[in-house]
Amino acid sequence: MLNQLFHDPIALTAAQAAGAAGFALVVAFLARGQGIQLQREAGIALARGIIQIIIVGLLLTVVLTSAQWLSAFVLLGMMLAGAVIAARRTKHIPGILKVTTRSILLGAGLVIAIMVILGVLDRAPATLIPVGSMVIANAMNTTALALDRFRAEVEAHAGQIEAGLALGAAPVAVTAPYVRAAVKASMIPSVNNLRSLGIVWIPGVMAGMVLAGSDPIVAAIYQFVVVAMLFGTAGTTSLLCTLFVRTHAFSPAEQLTLRMGEREAE
């Protein structure tokens, strides 16, 4: 319908974006009827999203044709931004930005570096930046999920944890079951992506390559490479962030500091 109304490609894209955003806002308003206040957050997120992606589009036209070394700085900037966003999503943990920064820099950075060294990822900015951004975004989401779950588990099991500490156990020993739960929970989206690949989900890289005229088999295999890489990133980042966060949940005297408010009475 829209392509009959708009003939200019930019006007058509803008109209498509407005249609998609309008639908998202309608959903947010419908949710209000159920007592879920999403409209303000959805409105801000949509406005931010369109502005950010247009700026990225403009930058990409410059960066994708630039020197290879520039890619490293772009990816580094993305990792730092991802660390800030993941830290904001996981509140109530002291020093959380340090944890997310180290986890994403090491987790995503390690996977990207290994893939480039092995030759799985092309060094050309046109490949490295888009695929690298997927790896970083996945690291960011995994970090936020793992940390949020870890915090929830520790708060819910503060009694067991302190009972363990009171028996002379180390923080590592008493938090082990909750670290496992956090890692497992944060890996669920990546495991589901891998399981449903091609069945309920044809991801963007493959779709884009096929649309651009690549052999579908080549596109499919490359997509598998990307999804496997994302799985590896999720595992690495999840393990790293739960390893780093443990030191922030306890004081140097091995007292649990990550609690729902301080005990004020009996």
Place this chain on the structure above:
Amino acid sequence: MLRNIVNCGVPDDSGTHSGRKIALETRNLSRAIEGKMLVNDISVQVNQGTVLAVVGPSGAGKSSFLRLLNRLDEPTEGSVLLYGQDYREIAPRELRRRVGMVMQSAYLFPGPVAENLRFGPRQQGRDLAAAEIDVLLEQVGLEGFANRDVLYLSGGEAQRVSLARTLANRPEVLLLDEPTSALDERAGREIEALLTRILSDQQLTALMITHDSAQAARIANRAILIEGGRLVCDGTVSEVLHAESALP
């Protein structure tokens, strides 16, 4: 203020008088959070083998005081001495092994009873033999429970396992944070009888929070009263219970 209206003299079992060692001592122990004093300048000495009842109204700071003694929380001022040694000089894990704690709720770890008993010693690299587990379970009246899953225990049984788990660490001082308050009357009485026997048999030094005056009188041989985070009375159990009853 209360000291002026109730006779709370120096307890008759203070270290210098009785000749027994001072097992645990707090010196000006305080803990404040965001300006609020939870524990305020408490100094007390507990001799080896003494069972000290810690009484006071709800929210007085009794649990906060007890948590400072095995360093589950950090004091903002003052210190604790274990057999004369400042507890900051003792590694936290070693300190918590020596100063065991039984909490209001059992907080057992999922799995069999025996694994719960093995947990503490295993942290020090000691593996409990099956015979040692049987002895511990016998002490708390749970013979034959070693392989039972903790999921299927009653509240009283779970609290007995919690006590046996703490005893498995061979503590020198036992902290008991209202160990019978979460139980029904019958189970509470059973645990109390068990505690009385174990404390007497093993000559353990213990500090026990209780809201039950009769229980304090039955188990303890000395008591302290805490109100508003402060130590307001330190004396014989009857003196302290009398002081508690005089509180507004």
